[in-house]
Amino acid sequence: MTTEIARHWRLNSQRYQLVGEVCPKCGVKMFPPRDVCLECADDTRQPDYQFSGRGEVYSFTTVHNAPEGYQESTPYTVALVKLEEGPLITAQLTDVANSEVEIGMPVEMVTRKLRTQGEEGVIIYGYKFRPRLSVAG
Amino acid sequence: MPLMKPNIDVGIVGYGCYIPMYRLPAKEVNRIWNDGQGGVPIKEKAVGGPDEDTMTIGLEAARNALARAQIDPxxxxxxxxxxxxxxYAVKPTSTIIAxxxxxxxxxxxxDWQFACKAGTETIQAGIGFVAGGMARYVLGIGADTAQGRPGDALEFTAASGGAAFVIxxxxxxxxxFEATYSHVTDTPDFWRRPTTHYPSHGQRFTGEPAYFHHVLSAAQTIMAELGxxxxxxxxxxxxxxxxKFPERAAAELGFEKEQWVTGLLSPVVGNTYAGASVLGLTAVLDIAQPGDKILCVSFGSGAxxxxxxxxxxxxxxxxxxxxPTTQDYINRRVEIDYATYVRYRSKLKMH
Incomplete structure (x- = not known):
């Protein structure tokens, strides 16, 4: 469990604030952060970039047989979300019925519980996406 | 003078709220526990989803407050x-949000606790912190995922929601803030011991000696001291x-319905505990005009x-x-039944 804690803790800025990187050479924005630019292979240190959290559903699937730690949430929908800034990221959708998810649906990032490590363990928080409030009306 | 008034003026630079989208109608609680008979204290209450807790609620409220404040966090x-x-019982919520x-x-x-007035305490302390030059800004949050014991009278109303303020x-x-005032006594009207999940309360004792005495005393004192x-x-x-409680207390203080109706959200949101009075305040700030004078009084059991x-x-x-405004969140509404509520709020124990 202690190595798990360190692994999650290192991802705090990614998971809480959607912090990725922007390539100083070609300007492409990346999430999660990479050592080498995916577009131009530049390997100089990339500055942090905080994504807006806005995007749209690129594709999705509903999970009925969940991996360990996520069984309590089934059935839930996992989507590939195309962020406004370009990257595709994988995340759970929340605050939406599984039957109402559509490709192209505008979504926004929220911070929610991803899972808990049992009754006595830590609570893992991170990004999920929900239908955009301003659009959902 | 019993009022707390800083030597330099301090105010609200940004505010924000959050209310989960799920609603449990009070008549559904009545259907389960009272055979659908008798009256209900509110129309419905806001229920957090399975991935929501006080941290996630407080964080979204805080992000909305920062969107209005437009400051460097x-x-x-x-x-x-x-x-x-x-x-967590031990591990702060505040560090996660920060x-x-x-x-x-x-x-x-x-992290602060004083039953339902823990949120307004952060604002009071924030006024002092800013006025004293200890901080340029303070973020004060009141939020809860209140739990009522199944079948208890509190289950009709115990709700989820919160509000945040950049001071x-x-x-x-x-x-x-023109002034603030606190009125506290040792009155055990409602409590929860450390290892228990649901709170206990003193039934009718929660009314006159607890809610009404403290709310009316605090309101009357601050109004009288300021003239x-x-x-x-x-x-x-x-x-x-x-x-019923806030309507009766407001009327006793001489207020009319049009003065309290904007900030009275409990009929459609429930009692969001530490979020309750501050959510009412965000609803008022959403529509108030410059130059309006507002009286806000919290109450926390204990009391x-x-x-x-x-x-x-x-x-x-x-x-x-x-x-997003408070009304935007109120309008974002999905009704659930009691069984879904039991699942979402982890009331189902599997042995």
């Missing part, structure tokens, strides 16, 4: 969260465990009330639409 000198449902909004590491973090200098503020009557206020917000007289400024209208 690294200038927030303290992040304080008042709640009676912190996700990290998520980008206020860490040079900030003060603390700062008056010249940057959309509303300025105001009910007619001087555009809006009044009182802690709202149900609909005490914090009263605030707040005057809105010319900065308010530009900020109102910078984040």
């Amino acid at each position: 690294r200038q927030i000198g303290a992040v304080w969260v008042g709640s009676e449902s912190h996700p 990290e998520a909004i980008g206020a860490t590491p040079a900030t003060q973090g603390a 700062g200098a008056a010249e940057e503020s959309l509303a300025v 105001y009557t009910a007619q001087d206020f555009a809006y009044v917000i009182l802690h709202q465990p149900n609909r 005490g009330s914090d009263a605030f007289v707040i005057n809105t400024t010319d900065r308010l209208p530009d900020k109102q639409k910078s984040a």
Whole structure:
């Protein structure tokens, strides 16, 4: 469990604030952060970039047989979300019925519980996406 | 003079709220436990989804407050969260929120508890912290995922929601605190011991010696000390465990319905505990005009009330639409049945 804690803790800025990187050479924005630019292979240190959290559903699937730690949430929908800034990221959708998810649906990032490590363990928080409030009306 | 009034004026630079989208109608609770017979204290209550807790609620409210404040979060000198449902018994909620909004590491973090008035305590302390020059801004949050024991009277109303306020200098503020006052006594009307999940309460004892004594005393004292009557206020917000208590208390103080109806959300949201009075305040700030005078009085069991007289400024209208309004969240509504509520709030024990 202690190595798990360190692994999650290192991802705090990614998971809480959607912090990725922007390539100083070609300007492409990346999430999660990479050592080498995916577009131009530049390997100089990339500055942090905080994504807006806005995007749209690129594709999705509903999970009925969940991996360990996520069984309590089934059935839930996992989507590939195309962020406004370009990257595709994988995340759970929340605050939406599984039957109402559509490709192209505008979504926004929220911070929610991803899972808990049992009754006595830590609570893992991170990004999920929900239908955009301003659009959902 | 019993009032707390800083030597320099301090106000609200940004505010925000969050209410989960699920609603449990009170008639559904009545169907399960009372065979559908008898009256219900509210129409429905807000219920957090399975991935929501006081941290996630407080964080979304905080992000909305920052969207209105438009400040650098690294200038927030303290992040304080008042709640009676912190996700951990030991480990602060405040550090998670501080990290998520980008206020860490040079900030003060603390969790507060005083039943339903833990949120307004963070605001009072924030006024002092800012006025004393200890911080440029303080983020004060009141949020809860209140739990009522299945079958208990509290189950009709115990709800989820919260509000956040960026406290700062008056010249940057959309509303300025004229004064605040606290009235506390040792009155055990409602409590929860450390290892128990659900709170206990003193039935009718929660009324006269607890809610009404403290709310009315705090309101009457701050109004008398400042020389105001009910007619001087555009809006009044009182802690709202149900609909009946705040309506009766406001009427006893001389207020009319049009002064309290905007900030009385319990009929459609429930009692969000540490979020309750402050959610009423965000609903008022969403529609108030510059120059409006607001009275806000919280109540926390155990027991005490914090009263605030707040005057809105010319900065308010530009900020109102910078984040979702309280009504936006109230309108975002999905009705659930009791079984779904049991699952979402982890009331189902599998042996």
